Amino acid sequence: MNATPVYVLGHADLEIERxxxxxxxxxxxxxxxxxxxxxxxxxxxxxIGCGVGDMSMLLAEAxxxxxxxxxxxxETVAIEVAKAxxxxxxxxxxxxxxxxxxxxxxxxxxxxxxxxxVLHHQSDPVAMIRRAARAVRHGGIxxxxxPAGHIGGHTVPIIDLYVxxxxxxxxxxxxxxxxxxxxxxxxxxxxxxxxxxxxxxxxSVAGGHESPLWRLMAMTYQSVLPxxxxxxxxxxxxxxDPATLADRLMAEARAVRAQIVSKPQSCAWAIxx
Numbered sequence: 001m002n003a004t005p006v007y008v009l010g011h012a013d014l015e016i017e018r019x020x021x022x023x024x025x026x027x028x029x030x031x032x033x034x035x036x037x038x039x040x041x042x043x044x045x046x047x048i049g050c051g052v053g054d055m056s057m058l059l060a061e062a063x064x065x066x067x068x069x070x071x072x073x074x075e076t077v078a079i080e081v082a083k084a085x086x087x088x089x090x091x092x093x094x095x096x097x098x099x100x101x102x103x104x105x106x107x108x109x110x111x112x113x114x115x116x117x118v119l120h121h122q123s124d125p126v127a128m129i130r131r132a133a134r135a136v137r138h139g140g141i142x143x144x145x146x147p148a149g150h151i152g153g154h155t156v157p158i159i160d161l162y163v164x165x166x167x168x169x170x171x172x173x174x175x176x177x178x179x180x181x182x183x184x185x186x187x188x189x190x191x192x193x194x195x196x197x198x199x200x201x202x203x204s205v206a207g208g209h210e211s212p213l214w215r216l217m218a219m220t221y222q223s224v225l226p227x228x229x230x231x232x233x234x235x236x237x238x239x240x241d242p243a244t245l246a247d248r249l250m251a252e253a254r255a256v257r258a259q260i261v262s263k264p265q266s267c268a269w270a271i272x273x
Contacts, residue, residue: 016052016081018219023054025205025212029265030055030116030145033201034062037143037269039112046135047071048115048128049101053082053094055116055145060091070107072099101128104135112141119146119182119189129193133272142195143269148183148202149173153213153262159252161239162260165217168237172224175234183266190270198268205262209253213260218246 039045041064047056050071059069071094073079079096086094097105101122113132119125132142152170155162173180182189190198207213222242228234239245253260 049118150181186268201267
């Protein structure tokens, strides 16, 4: 495993768009985590690996004008996009910082530290949780939201085009993500980091033929195509033209009145002793 985690999907324009689209789909799960873990008005929160700022803006809504958010990511491109989006949304209580996963922003202790979709990229997720715990005060909150990458999404009835796509994406992420299954290991990771046994949320997103999940799958496939081309061991899916993939998925789903269910979203939080 690499000592420095690599974001396998890159930061091309398509991926920036995909990240924002994905964030809209999982936003309600993240809002539930924010609410249930206790993040609220007036708090100072650290957003770990903020990407293009979607979680940062959810946190800004939660802490209000009397609170503040420090959000960091190691990708300058992502931070610049996040700054522009937060400014347009008038979230002026967010400070965006370029910093590595190993060197959190040097600030006084936070009331909470939270990360979304960051642990599965880490070569040592326990070390990341431990750094998050050190960043908060005693009695502060440590929380993470991760996909349960070891469990695939599915459709009922089965749509063969979706199955081929899911299989291809699974092979890519199985090869490239250091801890693809970390969403199913959060209890052990938190305890190994010296925190109490965390509380958990485990839920999927579901919908019919108009669900945004179909388009997200197609966008994700388009984002990983360069990774597939660069890896001799990975094979492209037999899904036809990637540009029309989303429309074809939705058309097939409409024809058989299919329901799509995402892979589970796994959230955990604990209080630093």
